[in-house]
Structure formats: structure tokens, C-alpha cells
Amino acid sequence: QVQLVESGGGVVQPGRSLRLSCAASGFTFSNNIMHWVRQAPGKGLEWVAVISDDGRNKYYADSVKGRFTMSRDNSKNTLYLQMNSLRVEDTAVYYCARDRGDYDFWSGYYTFDYWGQGTLVTVSS
């Protein structure tokens, strides 16, 4: 069955960096567009970034553009999110999510059919 397992969360000071990982199994990882979505404590969902199946193309939410970098290693079935210059407002549970995949990357028709359990990132001094 499809499994997505995030890791790498923790407590970090503002301005510092953190790298999240998401280990995928149960499907052909290299065939799927993947996303990061976050949820601040007690708040709603916010899409963070998307990466194409081959890793060549990425898009980011304005709130993280220039600070976060998404990447993937298809040989390791692993997704990454490098988070630099962290801010207090980046505090959230970060989910990796698989795109449902019915549409081409360039369509922008993205929905999320499988989610990991999430990893909590707390940015605090």
C-alpha cells in the first residue's frame, strides 16, 4: 500500500535552516508529481510546493519562495524540503502528499490523493 513517511522536524531558531525528508513506498515514486503542504497549529491547510516526476520543475507558494527548496531522489524514493531563513510563521506540521496524477504537470490540476502523517516544525527563539 502507498506509504509516505516524513522526518526531520524539530525546534529551530528563527533564521536557521532545517531539511525535511519524505520516504515513499508502495508505488512507483518516479512516476508521480509530489507536493509539500503545511498546517499551522489549529489552522487550515497551506500548499507549499510542487515538484515534477523527474525533479526538473518546481513551483513554490509566495510565502516560501526564495527560502525553501524542494528536491527529490528517485533512486532513493525520497522527497526533500530544504527550509532556510526560517520564520516564526513557518511553524506548522509539514505533510508530503502525492499528486493524484490524472493530469500533466503543466496543467496545474493538482490534488492530493495520499498524505504522510506529517512532521512538526517549530520555529522559536
Place this chain on the structure above:
Amino acid sequence: EMVMTQSPATLSVSPGERATLSCRASQSVSSNLAWYQQRPGQAPRLLIYDASTRATDIPARFSGSGSGTEFSLTISSLQSEDFAVYYCQQYNTWPPALTFGGGTKVEIK
């Protein structure tokens, strides 16, 4: 920026009753709208995509409708496991700027 507005914020319903949740887009998203359910302490689960298509293994009591700027999710007869928060999400913008509504909490009356 595409803004998604869900109403009501909280819906109190008795088990077995019907629940209708609303989602409004600030501009047309055609039928590019999805609904998710999030139970406490769990990740979201995809219920509906393309405004009205049920995702895999989603019970028939969940149905979606609408297009353009007005959408609804109906749960025909609420079961205990349906008490949760529901989010709508649009995917009609390019470059991608996916946005979610603020959520509707369905609670036991």
C-alpha cells in the same frame, strides 16, 4: 490571489441527518475543486475532485456539486466517523497557487 471561503465555520448535526457544506471562490475555478476530510490528529483525506467525482473508496453518502464560484459538499446521512473538519481546495491557477478554504467543522449536535 484566489480566495476560497467556506461556510459555515461550524455545523452541528445529529447522526443520520444530512449535512451541506459550502465553498465559494473569489473568481471562477471552473470545476477544478476538491474536498478533503481531516479527522483530529490525522492527515487530510481526499473525498471529491473535479467538483463532483468521488475519490477511490469514498462512500456514496458523500457527494459534491457546483461549478464556477459556488460549490457544495453533501453528506447524506452522517455517520460517527464523519464528524471532522472539511476543506475545499481549488486547482485552477497557473503558475500553481493552490489554495484551500478555511474549513468547516462538522460536530455532533
